[in-house]
Amino acid sequence: xxxxxxxxxxxxxxxxxxxxxxxxxxxRQTAGLQPAIDRxxxxxxxxxxxxxxxxxxxxxxxxxxxxxxxxxxALAAAAAEHGCRLAACGAAPxxxxxxxxxxxxxxxxxxxxxxxxLTDEQLINGMHVHTAVPDRGAGVAVLNGLRRWLxxxxxxxxxxxxxxxxxxxFADWRTVVFSRWPISGVPPRFDGAADYDERIHALVDTGLVxxxxxxxxxxxxxxxxPTVETRAMDVQLRVDEAVxxxxxxxxxxxxxxxxxxxxxAPPEPHPEALAAAVWYAARRGCTERLPDPLTGTLDxxxxxxxxxxxxxxxxxxxxxxxxxxxxxxxxxxTEGNGAVRQRRELRRNGRAGLVDLISAVTxxxxxxSPATSxxSPATPSGNAVTxxxxxxxxxxxxx
Numbered sequence: 001x002x003x004x005x006x007x008x009x010x011x012x013x014x015x016x017x018x019x020x021x022x023x024x025x026x027x028r029q030t031a032g033l034q035p036a037i038d039r040x041x042x043x044x045x046x047x048x049x050x051x052x053x054x055x056x057x058x059x060x061x062x063x064x065x066x067x068x069x070x071x072x073x074a075l076a077a078a079a080a081e082h083g084c085r086l087a088a089c090g091a092a093p094x095x096x097x098x099x100x101x102x103x104x105x106x107x108x109x110x111x112x113x114x115x116x117x118l119t120d121e122q123l124i125n126g127m128h129v130h131t132a133v134p135d136r137g138a139g140v141a142v143l144n145g146l147r148r149w150l151x152x153x154x155x156x157x158x159x160x161x162x163x164x165x166x167x168x169x170f171a172d173w174r175t176v177v178f179s180r181w182p183i184s185g186v187p188p189r190f191d192g193a194a195d196y197d198e199r200i201h202a203l204v205d206t207g208l209v210x211x212x213x214x215x216x217x218x219x220x221x222x223x224x225x226p227t228v229e230t231r232a233m234d235v236q237l238r239v240d241e242a243v244x245x246x247x248x249x250x251x252x253x254x255x256x257x258x259x260x261x262x263x264x265a266p267p268e269p270h271p272e273a274l275a276a277a278v279w280y281a282a283r284r285g286c287t288e289r290l291p292d293p294l295t296g297t298l299d300x301x302x303x304x305x306x307x308x309x310x311x312x313x314x315x316x317x318x319x320x321x322x323x324x325x326x327x328x329x330x331x332x333x334t335e336g337n338g339a340v341r342q343r344r345e346l347r348r349n350g351r352a353g354l355v356d357l358i359s360a361v362t363x364x365x366x367x368x369s370p371a372t373s374x375x376s377p378a379t380p381s382g383n384a385v386t387x388x389x390x391x392x393x394x395x396x397x398x399x
Contacts, residue, residue, distance in 0.1 A: 126174065154278055
């Protein structure tokens with residue numbers, strides 16, 4: 001069994017207007033006083049309207065769920081004390097005309113000085129899954145095989161359709177924003193650990209990036225832990241869907257380590273095909289066809305999910321993760337991912353309803369077991385999700 005850990009990034013939204021507010025340090029300090037949370041579990045992020053949490057190393061998905069519920073609950077309570085709301089959405093749906101200041105660290109001040117406009121527009125939040133690997137060589141092998149899976153992970157996790165008060169037409173606008181940094185998107189293929197280390201250190205040594213933290217690939221090796229860090233996903237509205245994605249990433253990693261032919265059959269996908277598949281996934285999410293990592297083609301969501309579950313089934317069952325991943329993937333196909341649900345709520349109840357949905361789901365009732373999460377999931381017999389077309393602007397940005 002491979003251990004797993006999850007990092008989540010959140011926004012702090014004004015309780016009345018839903019715009020990001022620069023209260024991260026106050027919320028972090030208050031959260032650190034609660035007995036349910038250790039201050040080391042909550043970190044600053046680039047902008048002062050963001051916070052990041054990291055779970056401890058976990059052996060089971062039940063542990064991941066318990067830690068995410070605990071951390072979200074503690075931060076939500078701290079945020080309420082400072083007149084704001086915790087929001088697990090991939091991008092800020094509304095924004096003030098004034099830029100949110102960067103967190104006061106040397107690294108973040110340097111980033112702001114180098115790329116002020118990009119920094120000001122980083123009101124985006126991701127979910128990172130760390131999966132353990134035996135050594136760096138095995139990690140590079142996993143990284144190479146994982147490349148073909150990244151478009152599917154983008155599509156399933158899309159939770160950022162709105163930006164500056166407008167429907168972007170994308171299910172995952174966060175991926176588009178992040179793609180503007182120099183070292184981003186799908187990582188290249190590497191010829192082993194030595195090649196990986198030589199190439200990333202050359203980027204730093206030549207001054208093209210400030211440090212290895214500036215490698216914003218959708219998957220990379222951790223420089224601190226013996227893990228592969230998968231970074232392609234938007235942060236999730238629901239805890240249980242974050243847990244499902246963590247289980248899916250762990251199953252992909254385990255399969256690539258033990259039976260790589262099941263997860264990464266030849267031929268090797270071309271870089272341009274992967275880049276196009278990521279863009280397609282960010283644009284459409286799971287409302288139309290899905291990128292199939294096993295065939296390199298586009299197919300209907302039920303067909304792709306069935307094929308994926310068949311390929312990853314042994315790893316899911318071996319890790320005890322099938323009970324999380326299988327029913328929640330089925331539910332996602334019938335109820336829609338975060339992008340679908342954000343658009344649906346906005347049409348039904350407007351701006352106030354959307355802000356209420358995001359914050360209530362983020363810090364809501366515990367997800368419980370997969371069997372009791374939001375009702376019994378349906379079997380994916382067809383693609384019932386249709387909320388993928390862009391709508392008209394949702395109103396003027398606040399401020």
